[in-house]
Amino acid sequence: MEQRLANSWNMTVNEKNFIETALLSDLRVDGRRPFDYRRLTIKFGREDGSSEVQLGQTHVMGFVTAQLVQPYKDRPNEGSLAIYTEFSPMADSSFETGRPGESAVELGRIIDRGLRESRAIDTESLCVLAGKLVWSIRIDLHILDNGGNLVDAANIAALAALLTFRRPECSLGGEDGQELTVHPPEVREPLPLIVHHLPIAVTFAFFTADTVVVIDPSHSEEAIMKGRMTVTLNTNGDICAIQKGGGVGVMHNVVMQCLRVASVKSADITTKIKEAVESYNTEKAYRKVKRHPSSAGGQTER
Known part of the structure; x- marks a missing residue:
């Protein structure tokens, strides 16, 4: 079955003709050039592992959580990563509540493929007790407003949330060395x-x-x-995944041009994500200092 490409928004013939005619002249109705991104804004919640991304009119929130589970039998020393998407009818009238639709499934698969197959996350570091306990990382992506290009916005939200997430530190003790202790953040700094x-x-x-x-x-x-076509790649130029949808054929030289453009854009987006995360970490450290002032700084002058 061919995956649904377009949204169900009913456009008039004149609107479609206007957009198509403008594109033939390298113009877009929102004033951008063909290879211009819309404005990207990345914000974070008060808690670690939560992000909010706005790409033009597209609005996505990401949340990362973790829990201890038994590992897969074929990978006893590795944790796991799972992505869940929620398409609210408030974001687009074509979205339905309940069971995930084609768009939600496709979105999750594209992001999952880029993260998992490129092994961007070190899953071996999520192992607590080989063959018995590992951390399972869950990414929840909530679509708040569909202004187009949900894949890129949701992917950025997932990465930003992963970079700010912290999991509790664990230690093993007891006579047999198998007794697990999960330390609260007040005792040991999360990792x-x-x-x-x-x-x-x-x-x-x-x-x-x-x-x-x-x-x-x-x-x-x-x-x-x-x-x-969605190309997933990193700043090293490594192509992590490619997803092509729709019936139109694409010439080889066009695909190569897209890859070159994507390489430049991925570097720009990576820089924006890292700058946003660095700003969040700085603000978080500042809030922590204010909550726990030093004894010298906490004394009042007489």
Whole structure:
């Protein structure tokens, strides 16, 4: 079954013709050039492991949690990573409550493939007791507003949340060395995940097989696009995953052009994510100092 590409927003013939005519002249209805991204904003919640990403009119929130579980039998020394998506009808009238639709499943698979197959997260470091206990990391992605290109926005939200998440530190003791103690954050500082690299998803929309291609399609552009390709790659130039949807064929030279553009855009997005995380960590450290002032700083002058 061909995956659903466009949203169900009903556009008039005149609206479609206007967008298509503008694209043929390398113009977009929102004023961007073909390979321009919309404005990206990354914010964080008060708790570790929560992020809020806005890409143009697209709004996504990400939350990361962890729990101790038994490992898979074929990987007794590795933790696990799972991604869940929630498409609210408030974000788009085409989304339905209850069972995840095609779009939700496809979105989760694209992000999961980029993270898992590239081994961006060190799952071996999540092992607590080989063959018995490992950390299972869960990423929940909530779509709050669908302004187009949900994949890229959700991928950024997932990465930002992973970089700020902290899991409790564990230790083994007892006579047999198998007694597990999970230390609260007041006793021992929680540990960050080991992230080897950031797989950045960059999505292109195709309107013809040869020339008309744009990056970061908007909601209206998705309604008339003939095909889509998401390239997931890191700043080292490693291609982590490629997802192609739609029936339109794409020429080899167009694909290579998209890869070159995606390499540049992934570096820019990586920089923005790291700067946002660094700012969050600085603010968090400042709040911690204010809550626990030193004895000298806490004394009042007489």
